[in-house]
Structure formats: structure tokens, C-alpha cells
Amino acid sequence: MDNTKMVRRNNISISGDHNKVMLFAHGYGCDQNMWRFIAPAFADKFKIVLFDHVGSGKSDKVAYDYTKYSNLQGYADDVLGICETLHLTNVTFVGHSVSAMIGLLAAVKQPDFFEQIIMVGPSPCYLNKEDYFGGFSKNDLDELLHTLNSNYLGWSSTMAPVIMGNPDKPALAKELENSFCNNDPAIAKHFAMVTFNSDNRKDLAKLSINSLILQCTSDIIAPQLVGEYVAGQIKKSTYHLLKSTGHCPHLSAPDETIEAIKNYLERN
Numbered sequence: 001m002d003n004t005k006m007v008r009r010n011n012i013s014i015s016g017d018h019n020k021v022m023l024f025a026h027g028y029g030c031d032q033n034m035w036r037f038i039a040p041a042f043a044d045k046f047k048i049v050l051f052d053h054v055g056s057g058k059s060d061k062v063a064y065d066y067t068k069y070s071n072l073q074g075y076a077d078d079v080l081g082i083c084e085t086l087h088l089t090n091v092t093f094v095g096h097s098v099s100a101m102i103g104l105l106a107a108v109k110q111p112d113f114f115e116q117i118i119m120v121g122p123s124p125c126y127l128n129k130e131d132y133f134g135g136f137s138k139n140d141l142d143e144l145l146h147t148l149n150s151n152y153l154g155w156s157s158t159m160a161p162v163i164m165g166n167p168d169k170p171a172l173a174k175e176l177e178n179s180f181c182n183n184d185p186a187i188a189k190h191f192a193m194v195t196f197n198s199d200n201r202k203d204l205a206k207l208s209i210n211s212l213i214l215q216c217t218s219d220i221i222a223p224q225l226v227g228e229y230v231a232g233q234i235k236k237s238t239y240h241l242l243k244s245t246g247h248c249p250h251l252s253a254p255d256e257t258i259e260a261i262k263n264y265l266e267r268n
Contacts, residue, residue, distance in 0.1 A: 006085045010051040010078065011058040015043060020090045020115070022046035025079065027097030027121075027248075028195050029156075029180040029188060031057025034096070037254035041262070046092065051082060053099075055187040064187050072098070072198055076105035083113040094261070096120040096250060097221065098195045101203075108206045116210040116268065118261060121247050122230050123222040124200040132201065135223045141196055148192050156180035163221055165246025172251050204233035211237045212264045214257065218245040238264055 006012065013032065022042050024035045032050035039048050052059040053075055068074040079102060083091060091114045095103035100122030107114045125134045127141055136144070148155040160177035161167065180188065211234050215227030224241070231239035240260050244253030 001081060001085055003085055006082060009054060009060045009063045010082060011060075012082065012086070013050040014047065014086070016047040018045060018047045020046050020092065021049055021088045022092045022094060023049045023051075023079070023082070023088065025051070025093065025095040025099035025103060026053070026056065027095075027099055028191060029056070029176070029183055030096070031179065033057070034179075034248070034251060035094075038094075038250045038258060038261075041258045047088075049082070049086070049088065053102075053191075054078060055191060056183060061184055061187065064184075066190060069190070069194065071194060072102050072200065073105055075099075075102045076109065079103065079106040080110050080113065083110075089113060090115050092116050092118065092265075094118045094120065095122075097122070097247065098198070101198065101200045104200065104203060104207055104211075107209055108203055111208050114209050116212070117207070118212045118214065118264070119230065120214045120250060120257070121216060121219055121222045121227075122213060123226050124204055124230060124233075125198065126196050126221075127199070132229070133223070133225050135221070135226060136196075145193060145196060149189050152185045152189060153181060163247045164252065165216075165218065165220070165248075166244075166252045169252060172248070175251070176248070201233070204230060205235070207234050207236075209236065210268055212261065213237055213239045214249065214260055215239065215241050216244055216246060216249055217241060219247050221247045238267075240264070 026034050031052045055064040093103040100119035103117050126136050127134050161173040164173040164176050213231045231237045249257045
């Protein structure tokens with residue numbers, strides 16, 4: 001795929017001309033605008049690359065392929081395509097929520113593109129298993145997906161404040177709700193099914209590059225035990241527990257998030 005088509009497909013935004021690259025990937029139901037408080041803090045040392053997953057934000061919705069995106073590897077292949085087409089190297093990948101696993105899959109498949117991966121609120125598996133706590137029982141997950149499928153707008157208004165947390169900052173919950181509602185409902189429902197039914201636990205040990213796991217103190221989507229599990233399974237991992245709460249510290253606590261990332265980068 002040529003540059004023009006790639007840029008249009010994923011609504012890619014590039015700023016700066018540094019050799020090192022910081023590539024930001026948003027979470028479910030969001031878009032690249034969610035990084036507006038974080039990305040500028042690294043523009044002095046990194047070329048900043050922002051994009052929207054196909055089907056999200058201002059991406060080319062026509063390019064959404066239900067077969068390709070029936071698992072997270074389809075999104076990971078897009079990340080690799082962006083790196084290859086734009087000739088990105090020395091990439092620090094910053095992925096929020098489901099994009100943490102998308103970045104992991106990309107780095108496992110082609111590690112040479114990446115220098116390190118920063119995971120914000122990662123979860124390799126949302127469903128509780130016999131020997132694993134993911135945060136959701138099967139009944140919880142079934143109910144969540146049923147509500148999402150039957151009443152997407154209602155689900156969005158109900159879940160956005162729960163996901164965001166920080167009830168003292170209602171504007172952020174409203175922003176997340178609006179982001180959910182601006183997505184194509186059919187695509188959003190499919191992406192949710194793929195996200196919440198994913199299980200990438202076995203892929204964690206395959207990651208060969210350095211990683212930082214940023215975990216919020218109270219996160220209903222990716223609880224603290226999940227973040228600790230991720231850090232324990234990845235060989236070259238650094239775990240950092242933030243004081244902030246909720247699932248979106250890049251919005252609710254950007255200063256703390258920036259400080260944690262900068263401290264990690266300085267040490268590595």
C-alpha cells in the first residue's frame with residue numbers, strides 16, 4: 001500500500017523529524033485525539049505518529065474488513081504496515097487498553113521495528129479462567145456484550161463513566177461517551193466482541209523487547225491483578241502502579257502518566 005492510501009486509511013498524523021519514533025495507538029471506541037495531553041510532551045525527542053484504527057475515528061470506514069479484523073492480529077498487521085510503509089524504525093509504541101495487546105502482537109511478529117512498548121491499562125484476557133483473574137465472569141461478559149449489541153447508545157452512556165472513573169471530572173466521561181457514539185455501531189459492536197473475547201496470554205512470553213506496564217490503582221476494565229500478571233509474564237518488563245484511577249490515565253492524569261513514561265525512558 002502506498003503512503004497516500006495508508007495515511008487516508010488510518011488517518012495518520014506525523015509531526016517532527018527525529019530519528020526515534022513514538023507511535024500512539026488508541027483504545028476501543030476512541031481515536032487519536034485521546035493522546036492530545038500526552039504526545040506533545042515527547043515531541044522534543046521523538047517523531048510523533050498518531051493514527052486511528054480502521055473503523056474508528058476519522059479512518060476510512062470502507063476499509064473495514066470483518067474477516068481481517070475478526071482477531072487482534074488484523075490490527076497488529078496494520079501497525080506493521082504503517083511502520084513498513086512510512087519507514088519507521090526505533091519505534092516506541094504506546095498502546096492504550098486493547099492496543100497494548102495489538103502492539104504486543106506486532107512486536108512479536110516483527111520486533112526489528114520496535115525499541116520498546118509502553119502499555120497503558122493492558123489486559124491479555126478479560127474473562128476469568130480457572131487459573132486466571134481477568135476481571136469479568138462469563139455472565140458479566142455475556143451481559144455486557146448483550147447490552148452493547150441490543151442498545152449501543154444506552155451502553156455507551158452507562159459504561160463511559162464507569163470506564164473513565166474519576167466522577168469529579170464528568171467532562172471526561174462525556175467525552176468518552178461521545179467518542180463511543182461517534183463510531184459506526186456495527187463496527188463498534190464487532191470490535192467489542194473481538195476485544196472482550198480475546199485471549200493473548202500465551203503471547204506475553206513471546207515479547208523480546210523492553211516494555212513498561214502502566215497500571216491504574218482502580219481500573220474496572222483492567223484490574224491491578226491483571227497488570228501484575230502481564231508484568232510477570234513478559235521477560236523484559238517494568239511495572240509501574242499509578243496513583244490515578246479509572247481506565248484512561250492519559251486523559252484523567254496526564255501529568256502523572258507523562259512523568260512515569262519519561263522516567264522509564266531515562267532509565268532505558
